[in-house]
Amino acid sequence: MEAILLVGGRGTRLRPLTISTPKPLLPTAGVAFLAHQLARAHAAGVERIVFATSYRAEMFEAAFGAHAHGVDLAYVDERQPLGTGGAIRNAARALTCGPDDPVLILNGDILSGHDVPAQVKLHEQAGAAVTLHLTEVEDPSRFGCVPTDDGGRVTAFLEKTSHPVTNQINAGCYVFRRSAIDTIAEDEVVSVERETFPALIASGAVVMGHVEPAYWLDVGTPEAFVRGSCDLVLGRLASSAMPGDPGERLTLAGASVSPGAVVRGGTTVGRGAVVEAGATVLGSVLLDDAFVAEGATVRGSVLSRGARVGPGAVLDEVILGDGAVVGPGNELCGGLRVWPGIELPPTAVRFSTDA
């Protein structure tokens, strides 16, 4: 089976992490996020993937080349970002399958443990134009929701509302009949969620919902990105791409963690990163050459390449850009983002909520 992987978004919600690296290439549990998706796609029977690229397009081929994780790879760039639907139509130029064959479409920012072969089987049995993976969430009001009838057929594609009619939401993984992709306008900006799916339903095409409450996470926000990385390290979602066994922490080659430090909760410690004695790092992502000094506390945070946390500083759900420095004694929390290269002098900020 062939697949299209949508990886052209700018990832604005993850800035400053996405200034230098597109979201799908951010190191996640020790490897580029996409490595986990490629490995899972291969396990599901995908043999060839076309990357639909736009933002920092050249970085994808440089990272993965012509073959990775058991899958052959091709790259189709958009001169202008075409949105999710326009990108699918544009990338379909590089598909080699026949008009009735199923094509898997994956958002490049979703971690999912659902049963892709079961989704494809439903698609083929129903003779559907498109079959969407739908997941169930506790609070669907933050998402558009997707009701289905008793036979599993999608009846509507509804925008966000404070009174959702179902807790089923679009999980960002679709099976398209190859010929259904050709109904999307060529060389135009199109959203599959807002235009293609509602139009297919209105035209009477068979659109099916594969509802499966497996592990599922959209890593588009800093909090979710950290959670996704930690869940992979902890083994909550198995990934053959992870460079190590599941456990409380993943320590990459060349990292140095003092025996007197506490590092757990699914934390990754990148190559050349250092955690000194007396430091505590919980549920966080430390990229290459990050540094946590003695007595510092880091929770639910990302330290980008070369970022440094001084002695006794406290970081709670904070993003440090490349090379950012937090001087000794600072206390930062609540989603604060420190831009690359910025240096906070000692005890400049005290945003901590405790004490």
Ligand code: GTP
């Ligand atoms: P935000 O800016 O933070 O919303 O992130 P994003 O740009 O990634 O947008 P979003 O999360 O809605 O995108 C869902 C998926 O579609 C991601 O994998 C994106 O890389 C991809 N995507 C979004 N827009 C485009 C586009 O115009 N072209 C291509 N090729 N992919 C896109």
